[in-house]
Every structure is written in structure tokens, then in C-alpha cells.
Amino acid sequence: MAKTEETTTKEKYISQEKKPVLMAKKVLEKIGRGENVVYGEVAKEVGYSDTMALNPQAITRTVAYRKAIEEFLPVAEKARQNAILAISKRNMNKERLPSVVDAMDKLTKNIQLLSGQSTDNQAVQVAWSDTPKDTQ
Numbered sequence: 001m002a003k004t005e006e007t008t009t010k011e012k013y014i015s016q017e018k019k020p021v022l023m024a025k026k027v028l029e030k031i032g033r034g035e036n037v038v039y040g041e042v043a044k045e046v047g048y049s050d051t052m053a054l055n056p057q058a059i060t061r062t063v064a065y066r067k068a069i070e071e072f073l074p075v076a077e078k079a080r081q082n083a084i085l086a087i088s089k090r091n092m093n094k095e096r097l098p099s100v101v102d103a104m105d106k107l108t109k110n111i112q113l114l115s116g117q118s119t120d121n122q123a124v125q126v127a128w129s130d131t132p133k134d135t136q
Helices: 002-032 039-045 063-088 097-114
Strands: none
Touching: 002 063, 002 097, 039 063, 063 097
């Protein structure tokens, strides 16, 4: 009986190791189908508890998850470069610009999102004042 408990514990541990990879694959599948990705829902789908689903960053920051995602990034970046090349060879007067921009936008944002980069355009503004501070 002890062997059965040991086997069950070992299987559970292996299953826990595979969950981040399963989650990464599920995220990539959803992105590939053009679906919105809700990380908490994906976490539940691959077997994580409700508690873990409320904090999916704990999963997406694991080495296993990052590695699985990083294997996909060169493929996405190549697809984006191919799209840019194909677009640059076309007569843009005959293209529907919104669809071209939308495709490029989605590819870029997915690459940024999956690689952990910001998807926002964050600008920093610095204001200078010519008025000297009171030194008293």
C-alpha cells in the first residue's frame, strides 16, 4: 500500500511539473485560433486550483512556462517578418489598409505579450522649469 501512495505522489508531482507546459500550449492554441486568452480560465482548464487560477502570474513566471513560450516566439517573429515582406511587395492602393494594420498589430502584440514585454505604448514626459527653486 505504501508503494501505491508513493506512486500516486510521484505521478501528482510529475503532473504538477507538466501543468505550466500544458498551459503554455493551451494559450498558444487559443492565440492561434484568434480567441481571447483569459489566463485564469486556461489555468483551470489544465487542472490548476481556483486559488492558482486567481494568480496566473505565478504560473506564467515559471521556468517551464517561459521555456515553452520562448520556443514559439521565433516562429511568431518569422511570421511577422514574412507578413511585412509580403505587404511591402503589394500595391497598397489595392489593399484594405485596416486589415493589413490589424494583422500586423495582432502579431506584434502577441509577440510582446508572450515574451513578457509591455503591450502598451508607454511614454515618459519630463517637464523643465526655467524658474529657479527658492534656496532659502
